[in-house]
Amino acid sequence: METERPIQSVTEQVRERARHLGFDAVAIARADAPMDDHYARYEEFIRMGMHGEMEWLANNAPARNGVDSERILLGARSVICVARSYARSRGDEASDPPIAQTIARYARGKDYHAFLRRKVRRLAAFVRTFGTAEAPVRARPLCDEEPILERAWAARAGLGFVGKNGMLIIPGIGSMVLLGEVVTTLDLSPDPPMTERCGSCSRCLDACPTQAFVRPFVLDPRACISYMTIEQKSAVNPEVQAGAYLFGCDDCQLVCPFNATARVPKVRTSDDPFFPLQRWECTRLESLLSLDDEAWNNLAAGSPLRRVTRAHAARSAAIVMANRRDATALPALQRAARDHDNPSVRAAAAWAIDRIAGKE
Numbered sequence: 001m002e003t004e005r006p007i008q009s010v011t012e013q014v015r016e017r018a019r020h021l022g023f024d025a026v027a028i029a030r031a032d033a034p035m036d037d038h039y040a041r042y043e044e045f046i047r048m049g050m051h052g053e054m055e056w057l058a059n060n061a062p063a064r065n066g067v068d069s070e071r072i073l074l075g076a077r078s079v080i081c082v083a084r085s086y087a088r089s090r091g092d093e094a095s096d097p098p099i100a101q102t103i104a105r106y107a108r109g110k111d112y113h114a115f116l117r118r119k120v121r122r123l124a125a126f127v128r129t130f131g132t133a134e135a136p137v138r139a140r141p142l143c144d145e146e147p148i149l150e151r152a153w154a155a156r157a158g159l160g161f162v163g164k165n166g167m168l169i170i171p172g173i174g175s176m177v178l179l180g181e182v183v184t185t186l187d188l189s190p191d192p193p194m195t196e197r198c199g200s201c202s203r204c205l206d207a208c209p210t211q212a213f214v215r216p217f218v219l220d221p222r223a224c225i226s227y228m229t230i231e232q233k234s235a236v237n238p239e240v241q242a243g244a245y246l247f248g249c250d251d252c253q254l255v256c257p258f259n260a261t262a263r264v265p266k267v268r269t270s271d272d273p274f275f276p277l278q279r280w281e282c283t284r285l286e287s288l289l290s291l292d293d294e295a296w297n298n299l300a301a302g303s304p305l306r307r308v309t310r311a312h313a314a315r316s317a318a319i320v321m322a323n324r325r326d327a328t329a330l331p332a333l334q335r336a337a338r339d340h341d342n343p344s345v346r347a348a349a350a351w352a353i354d355r356i357a358g359k360e
Helices: 007-020 037-047 061-065 090-094 112-128 150-157 203-207 225-231 278-282 285-289 293-300 310-323 327-339 343-356
Strands: 025-030 078-085 139-142 177-184 213-215
Touching (some): 007 078, 007 112, 037 061, 078 112, 078 150, 112 139, 225 310, 285 327, 293 310, 310 343, 327 343
Antiparallel strands (some): 025 078, 078 177, 139 177
């Protein structure tokens, strides 16, 4: 008669498979407890309206208090948390095309959702192999769409700790990571949570160009450049959208000591999903002001930038050129201020012209 495999042996096999699939870190949390303080902070966040136009954050609120539910997975016993680093060396980044350098680092290459989901699904399929006909194991892969408190689960699992900028920080790997989870009915050995290690450091808070942090560990997304350039569809105050980012922002991560000491590949080759797409080599910010829908869809296809419309990208491009005081962009901005079919782009272009001319 075949003997049952011990829990620790199964746990180690799951860890090994996660690493084999290319994840840089893996840790496990017990699934049969509510989120308590994490959920209370989430409720306050929603109550204060900090989610802004991200209405999906307020949806399915009760489901975020635990994963042992019909919304996620009834009978869940374990949450396998995984991370994939997208960090590159500063030397490697220095050779990125100019427009790529205005894009957050996670978004310069291919859209991560497709390949990350594929790997999380493969991990879930492996977990199911530990079941039998009489005692099947269920496993649900999660990746950036389901209503769970993703960073809170990663912290509970000991994958890393949540820093003062709200990012999950993994010592030795840093915070430039993408997260995924497999929620399963398989009983695995959990890891101990990791204590917060920021100490008195406040570099991330001080580096924020819009001062979007209400206090340590609390970011108001409505004041964050990532929110303005990706999520905010309504009119934006260009005076507030500081800096030179077209899509997202990395400033609070770039100054973090854990990222400065993180192990990163010396060079990511062009077949790596996080290597900047070749299309950025022949794309200029000014060209975003005159694209039609078809041209924008072709440019953004297969990239995280497909989350925004051409008007949203054009508006951000105008603000970036203004903040750079880029006089060479004036002809393109003047045409956009006069002819663009979107009023928010016309307004941003007009503001950019005045700012470059020193009137703002």
